Amino acid sequence: MTTTKLTLISHPLCPFVQRAAIVLLEKGVALERIDVDLADKPDWFLALSPTGKVPLLKVEQADDRDAILFESMVICEYLEETQGGRKLYSEDALSRARQRAWVEYGTATLAESWQFLNAKDYTTADAKRAAFRGRLERLEEVLEQGPYFAGSTFSMVDAVFAPLLRYFDLIDPTVTQMIFQGLPRVTRWREALALRESVVAAVGRDYGHRFKQHLVEHQALLAE
Numbered sequence: 001m002t003t004t005k006l007t008l009i010s011h012p013l014c015p016f017v018q019r020a021a022i023v024l025l026e027k028g029v030a031l032e033r034i035d036v037d038l039a040d041k042p043d044w045f046l047a048l049s050p051t052g053k054v055p056l057l058k059v060e061q062a063d064d065r066d067a068i069l070f071e072s073m074v075i076c077e078y079l080e081e082t083q084g085g086r087k088l089y090s091e092d093a094l095s096r097a098r099q100r101a102w103v104e105y106g107t108a109t110l111a112e113s114w115q116f117l118n119a120k121d122y123t124t125a126d127a128k129r130a131a132f133r134g135r136l137e138r139l140e141e142v143l144e145q146g147p148y149f150a151g152s153t154f155s156m157v158d159a160v161f162a163p164l165l166r167y168f169d170l171i172d173p174t175v176t177q178m179i180f181q182g183l184p185r186v187t188r189w190r191e192a193l194a195l196r197e198s199v200v201a202a203v204g205r206d207y208g209h210r211f212k213q214h215l216v217e218h219q220a221l222l223a224e
């Protein structure tokens with residue numbers, strides 16, 4: 001375990017940032033968080049971020065030279081390997097590999113959900129809703145007794161899915177109900193994640209307002 005000072009370079013709405021924030025909170029790690037305006041990226045941020053994206057994790061080194069990590073899952077895996085507290089991957093290699101596969105699935109599912117949420121026309125919205133629902137149906141088949149992906153233990157898969165499932169607490173409840181109906185395990189999972197302390201604390205109090213504002217600014221159908 002390290003006691004290195006960590007800084008998470010963030011954006012208040014970014015679901016990838018939330019992954020790292022959830023992992024840090026699960027592990028009880030104190031950190032500084034700096035938000036960046038992605039619509040007007042500062043030069044210092046562009047100099048640090050090879051992709052121009054958040055999250056970045058600044059790791060203060062003993063020799064005073066900061067290391068910068070980019071890519072949310074790389075950051076999460078570094079935190080898993082270096083920080084104490086609860087382990088978010090299984091000790092068993094096969095279970096761990098399976099968890100990593102579902103993390104990948106989570107990234108693709110996030111993309112489907114984001115495209116649905118931001119759809120500006122009904123053709124796109126219907127297609128993306130169907131694709132997202134298809135992914136949830138597959139999850140319904142693999143979820144077991146819950147409440148989390150791997151049963152009673154909160155894991156990295158939960159940290160990846162929580163930010164995307166949170167969106168559906170913020171939109172028109174009739175739309176959410178239509179998407180999640182007939183999926184009792186996924187619904188129970190979504191409810192359990194929404195109550196998890198780390199998931200709640202991974203975003204600011206104004207997150208819901210900011211997200212709705214985002215939908216309005218992007219003229220999404222769901223903003224209406």
Ligand SMILES: N[C@@H](CCC(=O)N[C@@H](CS)C(=O)NCC(=O)O)C(=O)O
Nearest residue numbers: 014015016038053054055071072073
């Ligand atoms: N694969 C990256 C994706 C990160 C990402 O897309 N971040 C978005 C915010 S949610 C971003 O920084 N976008 C700025 C841009 O693309 O210019 C990760 O997992 O960290």
